[in-house]
Amino acid sequence: MQNIDIMRRQLKSLGAIYDWSREVITCLPDYYKWTQWFFLKLYEKELAYRDRAPVNWCPQCQTVLANEQVVGEGICERCDTPVGRRDLEQWFFRITSYADELLEFDGVDWPERIKIMQRNWIGKSFGTGISFALDHPGIEEKEIRVFTTRPDTTFGVTFMVLAPEHPLVAQLTSPDKKAEVEAYIAKSQRRSEIERLSTEREKDGVFIGAYVTNRLNGEKVPIWVADYVLLSYGTGAVMGVPAHDERDFIFAKKYDIPIRVVIAPPDWQGGELEEAYIEEGTLVNSGQFNGLPSRQGIEAISDFLEEKDWGRRTISYRLRDWLISRQRYWGAPIPMIYCDKCGIVPVPEADLPVLLPEDAEFKPTGESPLKYHEQFVNTTCPRCGGPGRRETDTMDTFMCSSWYFIRYTSPGSDDAPFDDNKNKFWMPVDLYTGGAEHAVMHLFYSRFFIKALRDIGIVDFDEPFTRLFNQGIIIAEKQKMSKSLGNVITPDEYVAELGADAVRAYLMFLAPWEQGGEWNDSSISGISRWLNRIWQLVLDEYKPDEKAAPGRIQTEEKELSRFTHQTIRRVTQDLEKLRFNTMLSALMEFTNYLAKVKETAAISNSAWQESIDILLRLLAPTAPHFTEELWERTKRQYSIHNQLWPQWDEKLAQDEEITLVVQVNGKLRDRITVPVSITEDELSQILQEKAIKANAYLEGKKIRKRIYVPGRLVNFVVQ
RNA sequence: GCCGGGGUGGCGGAAUUGGCAGACGCGGCGGACUUAAAAUCCGCUGGAGCAAUCCUUGUGGGUUCGAGUCCCACCCUCGGCACCA
Numbered sequence A: 001m002q003n004i005d006i007m008r009r010q011l012k013s014l015g016a017i018y019d020w021s022r023e024v025i026t027c028l029p030d031y032y033k034w035t036q037w038f039f040l041k042l043y044e045k046e047l048a049y050r051d052r053a054p055v056n057w058c059p060q061c062q063t064v065l066a067n068e069q070v071v072g073e074g075i076c077e078r079c080d081t082p083v084g085r086r087d088l089e090q091w092f093f094r095i096t097s098y099a100d101e102l103l104e105f106d107g108v109d110w111p112e113r114i115k116i117m118q119r120n121w122i123g124k125s126f127g128t129g130i131s132f133a134l135d136h137p138g139i140e141e142k143e144i145r146v147f148t149t150r151p152d153t154t155f156g157v158t159f160m161v162l163a164p165e166h167p168l169v170a171q172l173t174s175p176d177k178k179a180e181v182e183a184y185i186a187k188s189q190r191r192s193e194i195e196r197l198s199t200e201r202e203k204d205g206v207f208i209g210a211y212v213t214n215r216l217n218g219e220k221v222p223i224w225v226a227d228y229v230l231l232s233y234g235t236g237a238v239m240g241v242p243a244h245d246e247r248d249f250i251f252a253k254k255y256d257i258p259i260r261v262v263i264a265p266p267d268w269q270g271g272e273l274e275e276a277y278i279e280e281g282t283l284v285n286s287g288q289f290n291g292l293p294s295r296q297g298i299e300a301i302s303d304f305l306e307e308k309d310w311g312r313r314t315i316s317y318r319l320r321d322w323l324i325s326r327q328r329y330w331g332a333p334i335p336m337i338y339c340d341k342c343g344i345v346p347v348p349e350a351d352l353p354v355l356l357p358e359d360a361e362f363k364p365t366g367e368s369p370l371k372y373h374e375q376f377v378n379t380t381c382p383r384c385g386g387p388g389r390r391e392t393d394t395m396d397t398f399m400c401s402s403w404y405f406i407r408y409t410s411p412g413s414d415d416a417p418f419d420d421n422k423n424k425f426w427m428p429v430d431l432y433t434g435g436a437e438h439a440v441m442h443l444f445y446s447r448f449f450i451k452a453l454r455d456i457g458i459v460d461f462d463e464p465f466t467r468l469f470n471q472g473i474i475i476a477e478k479q480k481m482s483k484s485l486g487n488v489i490t491p492d493e494y495v496a497e498l499g500a501d502a503v504r505a506y507l508m509f510l511a512p513w514e515q516g517g518e519w520n521d522s523s524i525s526g527i528s529r530w531l532n533r534i535w536q537l538v539l540d541e542y543k544p545d546e547k548a549a550p551g552r553i554q555t556e557e558k559e560l561s562r563f564t565h566q567t568i569r570r571v572t573q574d575l576e577k578l579r580f581n582t583m584l585s586a587l588m589e590f591t592n593y594l595a596k597v598k599e600t601a602a603i604s605n606s607a608w609q610e611s612i613d614i615l616l617r618l619l620a621p622t623a624p625h626f627t628e629e630l631w632e633r634t635k636r637q638y639s640i641h642n643q644l645w646p647q648w649d650e651k652l653a654q655d656e657e658i659t660l661v662v663q664v665n666g667k668l669r670d671r672i673t674v675p676v677s678i679t680e681d682e683l684s685q686i687l688q689e690k691a692i693k694a695n696a697y698l699e700g701k702k703i704r705k706r707i708y709v710p711g712r713l714v715n716f717v718v719q
Numbered sequence B: 001g002c003c004g005g006g007g008u009g010g011c012g013g014a015a016u017u018g019g020c021a022g023a024c025g026c027g028g029c030g031g032a033c034u035u036a037a038a039a040u041c042c043g044c045u046g047g048a049g050c051a052a053u054c055c056u057u058g059u060g061g062g063u064u065c066g067a068g069u070c071c072c073a074c075c076c077u078c079g080g081c082a083c084c085a
Helices: A002-013 A029-044 A095-102 A112-122 A151-156 A168-172 A175-190 A193-197 A246-255 A294-308 A420-426 A442-456 A491-498 A500-509 A521-539 A550-576 A580-600 A605-619 A624-633 A680-690 A692-698
Strands: A048-058 A063-065 A084-093 A125-133 A143-148 A159-162 A205-214 A219-226 A237-240 A311-316 A336-339 A343-346 A378-380 A387-390 A429-434 A465-470 A473-476 A516-518 A657-664 A667-675 A703-709 A713-718
Touching: A002 A491, A029 A048, A029 A343, A029 A442, A063 A084, A095 A112, A095 A442, A112 A442, A125 A151, A125 A294, A143 A151, A143 A159, A143 A237, A151 A294, A159 A205, A159 A246, A168 A205, A175 A205, A175 A219, A205 A246, A219 A246, A237 A246, A294 A311, A442 A465, A491 A500, A491 A521, A500 A521, A500 A580, A500 A624, A521 A580, A521 A605, A521 A624, A550 A580, A550 A605, A580 A605, A605 A624, A657 A692, A667 A680, A667 A692, A680 A692, A692 A713
Parallel strands: A159 A219, A429 A465, A473 A516, A657 A713
Antiparallel strands: A048 A063, A048 A084, A125 A143, A125 A205, A125 A311, A159 A237, A205 A219, A336 A343, A336 A387, A378 A387, A657 A667, A703 A713
16 A cells, blocks of 8 residues: 555656546455456356466466466566466466457557557467377277368378377377386476477477377378477377478487478479478378369368368467466455355355455465465355355456456446446546557456456447557666666656656657657756746746837738647647657747747737747646646636647648759759749749759750659759 | 567657658757856757768668658567467
8 A cells, every 4th residue: 555655646746637536446345346246247157267277387476377477488477487387276267268359459549569469469370170090999089189270281290299298198108108208298397488488499209109090091100299299279289290390390300200291392303301391382192182282282181171070170279268366465365165065156246345364474385375364264155054165366466457447437336346327438448558568468358358248248348448559668777667676767856856847748758658768867957948948938028029010020920820820730739649759849849939039029919928828738738837837927817727729720820931842863952932832834933043053953954854743842854 | 480660960869651861859069148167048060071062861772753761682679479280
């Protein structure tokens, strides 16, 4: 709660405008009660289930992690510790049921790269499941299924590989190979995640002394076990086609397994391959399919397999279900009770929230601290009234963050997670700014969560965040700011020294908002200077030059009006696109212009006041305190933040004269000032008279072509 | 390896999508004010050259009257994924 106080204070000190009456604290029972309630809803809908599976284990955090929370080469997203594997029974959400819908981004305006990251994460691939016949005494299983995206290479299968964890390995291993196979499995289990994930590592494996039959050609092929095959993808078994798969090729070379070409490269003479040929080609050595291009081969062989019932077209996803159990203390307890008689029983809604006890003991046991909290664990079964044990794991905190934005619509609601009408009024979120690092975590889970709630009938929209914008990160001393590096720049000291508005404006100015940038002390002083200049500009009295001729005044005012309207246009458009850096450049240019205007003083006082008025209003979102102060000191009506945003008039913003570039053979030779509305005929006249420099280049040359781009340039092509 | 973003002055970065490259700001240089310094203000500031002029957007080709922008090849860099069958 202390860190919340600090954050709150910093946000306020920066002048961030939030409706604090809507503040939501996800770790308090009035909130997590509803997180638990959602869990029950998902459970009812069979979107939450319990299963035993090999899961990611962080030894530092002493908890399991979802796949999305293991980053880089097997590193815990939270504490940077290498992650291991454990076989545990855990709670999962069926996010895979939504894989196809999550691939669609209809009606949302999101950065392309985030969409791509999510699509890659889901990893949809089309292929064929193929059954290889198994005839092994004493084993009921009569087939081993594999998944392949290249069924056209099936005649090239010369071995089969099972993942070390594959359930059939133990049963199929022949007695004489038993010791060797077990040793191999033990060795691969000892391998760290990093080692196992490394693509550089040499592929190794062991023949288990058993065979399957490739039904397409009736050949018996040996079964191997190798840890380059993953149990978690496809079926945990892979057909080895060394001629047309890089990994299989290396593996076959190492163990002298035959390599049979079945996809002929374009100019292939029948010789041995130097490396796996994974491109398209023509089918050879493939029985009745010989001569087909591989693309057609895929379809023909798949059709044939389906006809014979030896296989089926299949779609495979890389995405795994979302593991939400955590052995952490924080996080909402999973509202489930285990009863010896009734099994797994959900906590009745009326009994929510299941409170997190505040006196749990922390022991580095690798199990939830709640497990040793007798009062918490022991309860009665809601179904039979007998003794029951509570689930002691807590929920992934990403679950809390999957719906907090809905809670903002009605933070006090205590008979429902939110007020339905308010939800309908506010949701979905119009613009969501957040870091790209959440691409396949928070931003992904929230999409799933909303879709699930929609199907349960709790919300009526499909996507949580209509527009997404990723802000960049600010780096200091060439490194990302982090507490462990001790290079965190807190806004506090700068706010104290230069003011919140200077800090805000600096952060907006230093680089495109989505890019972030490097904090630089000397650059911020430029912003500070600029604000000081505005201060003088606004508060030092404007004294119109009484000797100025009326014609002069008219011209100057017209110029000023044009510049003003152009500025309003630039600032407004940049603001909509969240291009704050160029928005501020526009305001700086406007300030510089106004400084010159003030110097010459050839405009009326009312025109001057009007310009100041617009400058302040355009600057108000950037520098809210500063502009309010100037607004008040110049006796304007409180508050600047209640004023209308300035509107621009296209006609007034229109330039009357432009600089036209004169090129000869594409090289800049002259510039002339011409009226905007100039016609090509008029231009020819003017070119003769005015483009003196350019004409020197045209002297004695034959003009082959003249290219005129209205409003931009004329280019003479000579000789 | 695959996917995506990017490479522009001493620095952060602009450039209406093929049309004046370097807006705006920082830094630097020169000047004014000051006994002096700071602050402030004014001027200059991509490179070479006394100059006319020439060169210049990672490198090399190409398309075009014209390329930072489009196409091809390559190099570097940042982010994501990575034995996904």
